[in-house]
Amino acid sequence: MSPLLCFQVLILTISTATQIVAYQDAVSSVCLGNVLRVSVDGSILAGKSARVDALNGSDVIPITSFLATQCGYSMTSDPWGNTLLYASLQHCYVQSRGDGTFDTHLQLRTYGKDSGRVHTVSQSCSYSQLASREILCTNNYMEVSVEHGLPTSEQLKWMTSSVKDVTSSESVPRGMKVPRLEKVVIYTPAEKAFTPMELHKLGYGLYTYPARLLIRSPYDTTATYSQDVAGVPMAIMTSSLVYKHRWMVSLVKAAAACPTGGVSFTEDLISWRLPRHITPLLSSSSCETLEAYMGIDGQRMDEATMIAQGYYFYVTDTHFVVEMPIGSPYGYYKSHVHEGRYHTTYSIAPMIELLWREMGGSDETRYKVLFPISTPPIPRPPHVQDYTVPEEGMFKIVFGAFLPDVELINITTDSAVMTLAEAAANGFDIQEHVFPNGSKAFRLQVPFSHPTAVKGNPNVKTVTYGLHIVFGFLIQPEQTTFSYSSVLEAAVDDTDLASVTGSCDQMNVYITVQYGSQGHNFETVVGGSLLTAELAQQYSFNENGTHFTLTVPFGSPDLAFEAVHSSNVMGRLDVALQNLERTWNITYFSLACSFITSVLDCSPNGTIGALAVKLDTVPSLNPGQLSLNDPSCGPSFSDDRFAFFYFRVDTCGTTRAFKDDVMVYKNMASLKNQLTTNEEPKYQFVFSCIYSVNATKTLAYFTMPQSTAPVAEPGVGDFTVQMRLAQDVTYTQFYSDWDYPVVTYLRQPLFFEVALTTLGDPNVELIIDNCWATLNKDRASKPRWDTIVDGCPNPEDPDQTVFHPETLYDGVLFPSLSKRFEVKMFSFAEAEDAPVGQVVFHCDVVICDPHSPLNGLCHGQCAKQQMGRKHVKRGPRMVSELHVEHVSSGLIFLL
Numbered sequence: 001m002s003p004l005l006c007f008q009v010l011i012l013t014i015s016t017a018t019q020i021v022a023y024q025d026a027v028s029s030v031c032l033g034n035v036l037r038v039s040v041d042g043s044i045l046a047g048k049s050a051r052v053d054a055l056n057g058s059d060v061i062p063i064t065s066f067l068a069t070q071c072g073y074s075m076t077s078d079p080w081g082n083t084l085l086y087a088s089l090q091h092c093y094v095q096s097r098g099d100g101t102f103d104t105h106l107q108l109r110t111y112g113k114d115s116g117r118v119h120t121v122s123q124s125c126s127y128s129q130l131a132s133r134e135i136l137c138t139n140n141y142m143e144v145s146v147e148h149g150l151p152t153s154e155q156l157k158w159m160t161s162s163v164k165d166v167t168s169s170e171s172v173p174r175g176m177k178v179p180r181l182e183k184v185v186i187y188t189p190a191e192k193a194f195t196p197m198e199l200h201k202l203g204y205g206l207y208t209y210p211a212r213l214l215i216r217s218p219y220d221t222t223a224t225y226s227q228d229v230a231g232v233p234m235a236i237m238t239s240s241l242v243y244k245h246r247w248m249v250s251l252v253k254a255a256a257a258c259p260t261g262g263v264s265f266t267e268d269l270i271s272w273r274l275p276r277h278i279t280p281l282l283s284s285s286s287c288e289t290l291e292a293y294m295g296i297d298g299q300r301m302d303e304a305t306m307i308a309q310g311y312y313f314y315v316t317d318t319h320f321v322v323e324m325p326i327g328s329p330y331g332y333y334k335s336h337v338h339e340g341r342y343h344t345t346y347s348i349a350p351m352i353e354l355l356w357r358e359m360g361g362s363d364e365t366r367y368k369v370l371f372p373i374s375t376p377p378i379p380r381p382p383h384v385q386d387y388t389v390p391e392e393g394m395f396k397i398v399f400g401a402f403l404p405d406v407e408l409i410n411i412t413t414d415s416a417v418m419t420l421a422e423a424a425a426n427g428f429d430i431q432e433h434v435f436p437n438g439s440k441a442f443r444l445q446v447p448f449s450h451p452t453a454v455k456g457n458p459n460v461k462t463v464t465y466g467l468h469i470v471f472g473f474l475i476q477p478e479q480t481t482f483s484y485s486s487v488l489e490a491a492v493d494d495t496d497l498a499s500v501t502g503s504c505d506q507m508n509v510y511i512t513v514q515y516g517s518q519g520h521n522f523e524t525v526v527g528g529s530l531l532t533a534e535l536a537q538q539y540s541f542n543e544n545g546t547h548f549t550l551t552v553p554f555g556s557p558d559l560a561f562e563a564v565h566s567s568n569v570m571g572r573l574d575v576a577l578q579n580l581e582r583t584w585n586i587t588y589f590s591l592a593c594s595f596i597t598s599v600l601d602c603s604p605n606g607t608i609g610a611l612a613v614k615l616d617t618v619p620s621l622n623p624g625q626l627s628l629n630d631p632s633c634g635p636s637f638s639d640d641r642f643a644f645f646y647f648r649v650d651t652c653g654t655t656r657a658f659k660d661d662v663m664v665y666k667n668m669a670s671l672k673n674q675l676t677t678n679e680e681p682k683y684q685f686v687f688s689c690i691y692s693v694n695a696t697k698t699l700a701y702f703t704m705p706q707s708t709a710p711v712a713e714p715g716v717g718d719f720t721v722q723m724r725l726a727q728d729v730t731y732t733q734f735y736s737d738w739d740y741p742v743v744t745y746l747r748q749p750l751f752f753e754v755a756l757t758t759l760g761d762p763n764v765e766l767i768i769d770n771c772w773a774t775l776n777k778d779r780a781s782k783p784r785w786d787t788i789v790d791g792c793p794n795p796e797d798p799d800q801t802v803f804h805p806e807t808l809y810d811g812v813l814f815p816s817l818s819k820r821f822e823v824k825m826f827s828f829a830e831a832e833d834a835p836v837g838q839v840v841f842h843c844d845v846v847i848c849d850p851h852s853p854l855n856g857l858c859h860g861q862c863a864k865q866q867m868g869r870k871h872v873k874r875g876p877r878m879v880s881e882l883h884v885e886h887v888s889s890g891l892i893f894l895l
Helices: 016-025 065-071 153-167 196-201 303-309 420-425 533-538 826-830 876-880
Strands: 027-032 035-040 050-056 059-062 073-077 083-088 101-110 118-126 133-137 141-147 180-187 191-194 205-208 212-218 225-229 232-245 248-259 263-265 269-275 287-296 312-315 319-325 332-338 341-348 350-358 364-370 383-386 394-402 406-412 417-419 429-434 440-447 462-475 480-493 499-504 508-514 523-526 547-553 560-564 568-578 585-596 600-602 607-613 642-648 655-659 662-670 684-692 698-702 721-726 742-744 750-756 765-774 785-789 802-804 818-823 837-848 883-888 892-894
Touching (some): 065 073, 083 101, 133 248, 141 232, 269 350, 332 462, 394 480, 607 684, 642 662, 750 765, 750 837
Antiparallel strands (some): 263 269, 312 319, 332 341, 568 585
16 A cells, blocks of 8 residues: 655644634635635644545545556645645546536544544535546546547447347347446557556546546656657657447547646746747647736735746747746745755745647637746855954854754863753853844854953054854754854953952852953843852952952852752852853852851761752752652751751661661652653652671762763663554555554555553663464464464475565664565465454564574574575573564554
8 A cells, every 4th residue: 555645844833722713714725716725834743744525425545656547646745734635526536516616525634733534625615517538646646537439338339239139139238337447558659559457556546427537647657758848848648448339339539738848047037948849748839828817825816916926927939938936925944954064955845737728629728837946055144244343242143044943052162061941040141133034143142251262462552352153953843953164253352351269178169250351341240140149258258359259158148059069069160250241151160169068967966967959950949848768858957058957767768678797777758740841851869878897887879960961779660562564665654553454355465563662771682573363362262373383484384474674764763673575465365264344363472682692593593594504493581581472463454
């Protein structure tokens, strides 16, 4: 079965109320001549996908890509899921009425926030004035509908009755039907005859109506060929259809030709040419054009709109020409990465619709082409504007512009890669600016005094400052990345700027600020606090004409704690000198110190005292809400920075373990039922006391979360094995849970994939040990049909199971963690007790080390055949030494 007709969209975050309104208005349909267009707003799909089904009475028919070309459906979609679905008015499941009305019923099934929700589209389109020949060209198929002129049932009865009077005495048969389609002759340009069934298997659609014949063809079959017409490449389908009724044979000719090129580009214009005389469709040398229209997305465009938007549609001696400005609101821009650089494309879907009559004839041809176009990728290197004023001591740049689908995700300096949040915390001011047309640019400000800025050797008059930054970008929704490097330089007069130095001892941090040649013309920020007169008094402020000093104690709230060990705490003090408006830093200083303090006391009498410290990485932590393993054991004392616990070793959920000649007691302070985010790690304060069994000597051991990755107890996780049924041998589309039961034919092969989904270790391998089929979900039920035995295809099966190899080129990250195989259903057909009606497949799966010496079991799938060894049945002990999982498929109906 062909892959489903589906599309991906960008994940959007919208409120529930907005989502309901959007869903009601996001699916619409409109009749456009001989096609029906269904518009789908990508917002209702919530970043997932959608599937289209046709309704044929009470039956629901999934529209696969194969069925779409055969039945008259085509789809275009932008990367965000905004989608246009076109259905030919003469599609497979249309209900037509004699007055030229066509009734279409479709289902749009969405996944995501509204998973499984179905939106039904029902539309009646009136199109009574069908031309003698109707040709439709879309992006995936071409179709032609012609008046066939075959005799009706009444005419056949009269003709048969007249012949009977002369040749025989037989009566006229009852229920006589119109002539039967006997064969189709396709010209490529060589002649080749096909039965209707053979063409159907190639993807053709053949339909005979009371007055018309329709033939629909995909572009990529062996029964179509290419030909240049007036310099434009065309896909050609020419056919003669032979109808037979008893002694009478009728011949109907049908041809279609659709453009596959004819597009050219300039920097700001798209030109599309269509031949004025499409010679494969003409029997004479000239024709008269009765009507000519251009449009967008299948809808005709009026002259006023064309003039307002800068569109041109004109005719030359040889071509119809459409010119469209790049950037028109009827199309869309998209970002791409090509050879590591930023590019953009512009996409639009124009239409040309013609009506012509050949000279000397009365038959008319209606010709419509829907032709999506995308420009080649155009390089768009970011433009950097430097607004740096050296006297301000600040780098200031603006770089862009980018399309709205581009996000700035990180910056890289000579010392580190930082997210935007980390960059902001380290003194980089980065802002995003959105322009009225939707494009965006980014502004960066960094002081010359920043640690990443490089100060060049001064000459007599100036000092040069430099900064090298690499900007990292992400394109949505494809999640592709690219980078842009910028080198900033600025020269300033050799003035003596203000500077900060510092030192620390076991209990205090000492800061000295030198004024420099500009004097005390700045504000001082200590930690997160502005140095006011009150704060200066607390920090023992001393000043003279050239500098001032501060003494910041260990317990100060402006001191950030970064890490904790059993005998010391790592702290950091940040000091920034800012201009008087506090809009930029003159200089920035950071000092890390180790303060000796006891945070753990393991007393010989069996009591433990532990001091939990609030870290800079968890700024929202309230130490008073911490508790030990037993949630009822809270701190004996707490404030906004510390929590002290005091308890006996046999209480508060303390665990005990013996190791050699010591006894280890362990507990943990944490927030129970705490909610965490990606930006703030979960707080866990783990501590242990080690007691010697035969002595009273006390040893201490203690761990704490670090500033970037909090330490946690070793964790364990589960892994999952799943079994999926692919729709065809390409393994690109799989049946989902709601597709079951799957209906298939007894002699049609089934394509299974068994994969390990949650373990990303390429050093292990998944081996399929045994697979079999039963009539129900009970794995042990009888009868049982074996397809894989001891890791190999069942040797007693006349049509053995086939393993399909996987590589990285198949999109499989770790080929060793999955297996694909094809079950030949012919063996079921030959079996005396073949399954009837339904079947379920089961497999035993082994997860093992490929380097294991266990009798070749982990040396690869069916290793015994690959190494030419005689098959040896494995015993139960050998399999029990490995990890075995059991998987089953859904219910499969066999017809």
